Amino acid sequence: MSSLNVGVLGFGTVGSGVVRILNEHQDKISQITGYDIAITKVLVRDLSKARRYENTGITLTTNANDVIGDPSIAIIVEVMGTIETAYDYVVKALQAGKHVVTANKDLIALHGDHLITIARENNCDLFYEASVAGGIPILRTIVNGLASDHLKKVMGIVNGTTNFMLTKMTSEGLTYNDALQQAQALGFAESDPTNDVDGIDAARKMVILTRLSFGMNVSLDDVSATGIRNLTVDEIKLADQLGYTIKLLGISEETNGAVDVCVTPTLLPKTHPLAGVHNENNAVFVIGEAAGETMYYGPGAGELPTASSVVSDIISIAKNIKLGTTGNVFNSYVHETNKLADANCYAKYFVRLKMTDETGTFLKMTQRFTEQNIGFSRILQLPENDDQATVVVITHTTSRANLHEALAALKNDNGIVVHSHYRVED
Numbered sequence: 001m002s003s004l005n006v007g008v009l010g011f012g013t014v015g016s017g018v019v020r021i022l023n024e025h026q027d028k029i030s031q032i033t034g035y036d037i038a039i040t041k042v043l044v045r046d047l048s049k050a051r052r053y054e055n056t057g058i059t060l061t062t063n064a065n066d067v068i069g070d071p072s073i074a075i076i077v078e079v080m081g082t083i084e085t086a087y088d089y090v091v092k093a094l095q096a097g098k099h100v101v102t103a104n105k106d107l108i109a110l111h112g113d114h115l116i117t118i119a120r121e122n123n124c125d126l127f128y129e130a131s132v133a134g135g136i137p138i139l140r141t142i143v144n145g146l147a148s149d150h151l152k153k154v155m156g157i158v159n160g161t162t163n164f165m166l167t168k169m170t171s172e173g174l175t176y177n178d179a180l181q182q183a184q185a186l187g188f189a190e191s192d193p194t195n196d197v198d199g200i201d202a203a204r205k206m207v208i209l210t211r212l213s214f215g216m217n218v219s220l221d222d223v224s225a226t227g228i229r230n231l232t233v234d235e236i237k238l239a240d241q242l243g244y245t246i247k248l249l250g251i252s253e254e255t256n257g258a259v260d261v262c263v264t265p266t267l268l269p270k271t272h273p274l275a276g277v278h279n280e281n282n283a284v285f286v287i288g289e290a291a292g293e294t295m296y297y298g299p300g301a302g303e304l305p306t307a308s309s310v311v312s313d314i315i316s317i318a319k320n321i322k323l324g325t326t327g328n329v330f331n332s333y334v335h336e337t338n339k340l341a342d343a344n345c346y347a348k349y350f351v352r353l354k355m356t357d358e359t360g361t362f363l364k365m366t367q368r369f370t371e372q373n374i375g376f377s378r379i380l381q382l383p384e385n386d387d388q389a390t391v392v393v394i395t396h397t398t399s400r401a402n403l404h405e406a407l408a409a410l411k412n413d414n415g416i417v418v419h420s421h422y423r424v425e426d
């Protein structure tokens, strides 16, 4: 059997998993691809670090050219992270005619469009299944399994750190800070967890999901992202009283040929399939005109789950090499990119207000919503002390523009403070 050499950039969590899976599942992978696939070189930063899988005939190097410039290597796997350095290496690899697999959502969300062009120009494959929801084969499901459908909406729990934190805050009443510390100790959070808690990691994954689901080339600036930094255990309890669970969702929705993408804490009925996704798990809920509702659930990170997606990408490339059909990327469906205006973006909302407990304040609040044609489906008033009350409203469906108008007016009203507002899904 002929061999196919792979060079890997990075030997951390994911890189180690790739080495392990290729070794342990070698027989099956050879049967499927017709190649003996071997990792020959791995790029690291520090040669003196102890590595877990050392006796595998791999040469370690700190010089990227040793890997990218090696003519015997056909496939480069980028699992080192970073944006600019990874971009530089991936461009060089594609220009050298090497196929590329990456797990780097930051790279693909920010530079995917350009990398795809370079891949096509060089007749190279470029795959990145692990970049969204690590171990869940969601990208191939969308581009292959659901290829015949007209997708309408994609909602995902695509950040394990924040889902873990919300689970702990909900089920154990842990504070935000304690929950974050636990997520960091368990290794789910990025080294700087800002991108996790502020919804930026999820926004990057939603950019990738949106491009593949709707063929629209949205960028990070097109995603309105609110994370969980200001979410309190009080709000989780208020939502619970109303029959909802709060999850950080990425929501991408197509309406009349235009798309809206957001990341926001979202109230879900406790019976919703996404409400049952706990701890660091991820899930993506897809609504298509033909297939209806489908959901894909599993680990969003971790050595072996993430590496299994990377190795599946390697297998796809090996099959394409065998068939002489390389030059493939996930993004074969392209539609004109249109962004839905806030006036046409409809949803229900949870609004939490603090108000002076005085005759007339409640009336003023209801007037502000009425002026924007917003109706209420639920209202909860809880006295805080003699003069202050917390009021929670669940609105009927309204446009984002009308909601923002109502909230802006309420902010200017004496005796009313808008504490927070989150989306509500049925």
Ligand SMILES: NC(=O)C1=CN([C@@H]2O[C@H](COP(=O)(O)OP(=O)(O)OC[C@H]3O[C@@H](n4cnc5c(N)ncnc54)[C@H](OP(=O)(O)O)[C@@H]3O)[C@@H](O)[C@H]2O)C=CC1
Pocket: 009, 010, 011, 012, 013, 014, 015, 043, 044, 045, 046, 047, 049, 078, 079, 080, 081, 082, 085, 103, 104, 105, 130, 131, 134, 300, 301, 302, 303, 306
């Ligand atoms: N961990 C996970 O569960 C998931 C990770 N990903 C993505 O996979 C990628 C890798 O993540 P992960 O394995 O966790 O990262 P790690 O930090 O565990 O590993 C990174 C590896 O890359 C090497 N490296 C980093 N920068 C450089 C550089 N400039 N030059 C040479 N080598 C470098 C490091 O070398 P050294 O060992 O010498 O320090 C290390 O081996 C990231 O893009 C991440 O977002 C995606 C989904 C899930």
Ligand SMILES: N[C@@H](CC=O)C(=O)O
Pocket: 134, 158, 159, 160, 161, 162, 188, 189, 190, 196, 201, 300, 301
């Ligand atoms: N920090 C990320 C890791 C995977 O992408 C997360 O928490 O989901």
Ligand code: NA
Pocket: 129, 130, 131, 132, 133, 134, 135, 136, 137, 138, 139, 309
């Ligand atoms: Na995936």
